[in-house]
Amino acid sequence: MLEIRDIHVYYGDMQALRGISMEVRQGEVVALVGANGAGKTTTLRTVSGLLRPKQGEVWFEGKPIHELPPHQIADLGISHVPEGRGLFPMMTVEENLLLGAHLPRVRAQRRQMLTQEIYPLFPRLKERAGQLAGTLSGGEQQMVAIARGLMSRPKLLILDEPSLGLAPVIVQEMFNIIRRVREEQGVTVMIVEQNVMQTLQLADRAYVVENGEVVLSGDSRTLLDDEHMKRAYLGM
Template sequence: MLKVENIDVYYGKVQALYDVCFEVGENEIVSIIGSNGAGKSTLMKTIMGVNKPAKGTIEFNGEQIGSVKTNLIVGKRLVYIPEGREVFPKMSVKDNLVMGAYSRKYSSAEMNRKLEEMFEIYPRLKERQSQLAGSMSGGEQQMLAIARGLMSEPKMVMYDEPSLGLSPLIVDEMFETIVKVKQTMKIPVVIVEQNAFMAMSISDRTYILENGHMKGSGASKELMDSPEIKKAYLGG
């Protein structure tokens, strides 16, 4: 579904990504782990067209998107749920969800069906659908950000630091829901996370990004058993 080959990315004259490659197959969860500042968010934003690669190619669902504008990438149903949630704080929960479907041109009946689908995944959002998004807790806002992204019926979804700023209990709930959504919608998922243990525990494969370089990859279960990975990322 997604293939990134040999991309270099710069911010001005400062290079942020070096010859980065990774890929995501159909119906799998892939995690990208690394310390703060490793280039994880830069990679996500480059895939979404916010940054343009100076070198290399990005292919989504058989199409080259390395030079495509962000709004057109969204129209191809590649969804990015950014770090820090970024809900519309002065809009209601329901209006936030409706905004997530702007590219799909749903009929009224289709919109209601999608809203009910999201409320089934996140019952708390149904209870709070008239509440202003900015008045909700961090965990509830993260649920809303995810549900808003899913309103467009994505072909793939990328989560950027979904556990950021959440309590351990809410983090567990969040990752359970990510797995549930993947199983229900049968779409591939990318998780970019500093919480390496949680990301690796639910993913099929993991890539390790450090200082803009891909340092390794492999089956998540095997990497979790690696002494080097345990020491560097899992506190072992």
């Protein structure tokens, strides 16, 4: 579904990605793990068109997308939920959700999507539909961000640090929601997380990124037993 081929990305003169290559197959949950500043978020931003690679290519469903603007990439079926949630605090939960259905191909179905797809997956958001988004708890705000990302009916959902700043019990709830998104809605997921243990338990495969390069990749179960992973990321 998604192929990242030897991409090199710069911020000015500073090179952030050094020949990153990875793939995401349809129906998978694929994780990117690594320390802060390793290049994980830069990889996601390049996939969604917010950054352009100086070298290399990004392909989605057999077509190159690395030179397309973000709105065209979104229209192809890639939805990016960035770190920080990006909600409109003085708008209601439902108003924030409806903004996610801005693409022409889904706009006419947005009310139906809310009642039949989003609220069954996020019943708490149905209860809070008329509440201002800025008054929600951190976990509820993250649910709104993910639900809004699903309102475009994506084929690939990109999540950047969805558990950041959340209490452990809410983190587990968030991971359960992501699992249901894949299982019940058939959405492929690419996730960046520092919560490595739970992420590897959720994901089918993972890539370990250090200093802008992939240093390790493979089946998540295999990585959980890898000595480098245990020492560097799992505290074992």
